[in-house]
Amino acid sequence: MKKQIAMLPGDGIGPEVLEAAEAVIRALPELDFDLVEWPCGAGEYLKNGDPLPKATIEGCRAADAILLGAMGIPAVRWADGREMAPQIDLREIFGLYAGVRPTKLYNAAHSPLKAPVIDYVLVRESTEGLFSTRLRPRVMGADEVRDEMLVTRAGSERLFRFSFELATHRRNKLTLIDKANVLPSMAFFREVFDEIAKEYPQVETERVYVDAMALYLVQRPQSFDVMVTENMFGDILSDLAAATVGGMGMAPSADIGDDLAVFQPAHGSAPDIAGQGKANPVATILSVAMMLEWFGDVDSLNAAGRIRRAVELVMSDAANATGDLRGGLSTRELTAKIIGAL
Ligand code: ATP
Numbered sequence: 001m002k003k004q005i006a007m008l009p010g011d012g013i014g015p016e017v018l019e020a021a022e023a024v025i026r027a028l029p030e031l032d033f034d035l036v037e038w039p040c041g042a043g044e045y046l047k048n049g050d051p052l053p054k055a056t057i058e059g060c061r062a063a064d065a066i067l068l069g070a071m072g073i074p075a076v077r078w079a080d081g082r083e084m085a086p087q088i089d090l091r092e093i094f095g096l097y098a099g100v101r102p103t104k105l106y107n108a109a110h111s112p113l114k115a116p117v118i119d120y121v122l123v124r125e126s127t128e129g130l131f132s133t134r135l136r137p138r139v140m141g142a143d144e145v146r147d148e149m150l151v152t153r154a155g156s157e158r159l160f161r162f163s164f165e166l167a168t169h170r171r172n173k174l175t176l177i178d179k180a181n182v183l184p185s186m187a188f189f190r191e192v193f194d195e196i197a198k199e200y201p202q203v204e205t206e207r208v209y210v211d212a213m214a215l216y217l218v219q220r221p222q223s224f225d226v227m228v229t230e231n232m233f234g235d236i237l238s239d240l241a242a243a244t245v246g247g248m249g250m251a252p253s254a255d256i257g258d259d260l261a262v263f264q265p266a267h268g269s270a271p272d273i274a275g276q277g278k279a280n281p282v283a284t285i286l287s288v289a290m291m292l293e294w295f296g297d298v299d300s301l302n303a304a305g306r307i308r309r310a311v312e313l314v315m316s317d318a319a320n321a322t323g324d325l326r327g328g329l330s331t332r333e334l335t336a337k338i339i340g341a342l
Helices: 014-026 042-048 054-062 086-093 153-168 184-197 210-219 231-243 282-295 298-315 331-340
Strands: 003-010 033-037 065-070 098-104 119-125 173-178 204-209 226-229 252-256 261-265
Touching (some): 003 086, 014 065, 014 282, 065 086, 065 282, 086 261, 098 153, 098 231, 098 282, 119 153, 119 231, 153 173, 153 184, 153 226, 173 184, 173 210, 204 210, 210 231, 226 231, 252 282, 261 282, 282 298, 298 331
Parallel strands (some): 003 033, 003 065, 119 226, 173 204, 173 226
Antiparallel strands (some): 098 252
């Protein structure tokens, strides 16, 4: 049956990288998709006063999956100083608790490290943690402001089960990243992890403090397979991880719930390069592959395999690069090369 994909281009380089995603989807005849575009983002707020209109939420709810570009314009903020972040709102509205951030090195020339292999997946909790009170109204003028780290048993159990299942489809190793030595919420997070670990005796587990993990991801990234952590820790570590494989333009992501999922590059709207046609489209194209794997039917899986092989082939030549990878190709030129290799 024809699948409906809600397309949310958003701000900055969002529309440029979603154009690349659409071109790749259209080049795969086995995919019979309706791509329906919906307004969203800080630009939409400037036009109509709401960065995430109700019609967009309903359009997403009715879709089989959501493809998102990037959201945010630094100068467009709420009165309390926060940027508009409808991509985070969507995770909370639809219960997309598992933020899946794969990190894979396609060419040694992309990495500032000397690691021979980098290929792991970080699962970031995406509905609670240190983001849980982000919408609480701030008392302006107060001399003290608090954010809370929320860890619930239900939220942690579903996150850990998702991560263990993912590990069983990879190399059977799961690393918990926490700060259980200092924060009570994180000690609880670890207790729940230890309970769920008993359901998966075939998966090797380890527990690492978040500060040590920042060190290890630089020193020995090859030792990790699947990792799972709290929302804010995952936010920070996934940017660090992206830096080790060429930057944000190489970092795809998925926010997965029980019924719906959003697929988007892990990067933001990159205002510094927006409108210049030089954004790296690889993160977004790999996010399309993740969407197809999540669909899981034979045609989608075949198409995902074709995308992955094409990206591997094209990126194995260091000359196939946009400016972030010290190359001279435009977004459209690199996309055309990947399409040519499908
Ligand atoms: P957010 O907070 O919304 O995640 P951010 O402000 O942390 O966003 P990004 O917008 O991701 O940051 O940009 C960080 C840096 O990475 C910028 O220098 C930007 O130009 C670069 N960058 C991000 N995405 C890409 C891309 N697809 N291609 C090339 N460079 C990119």
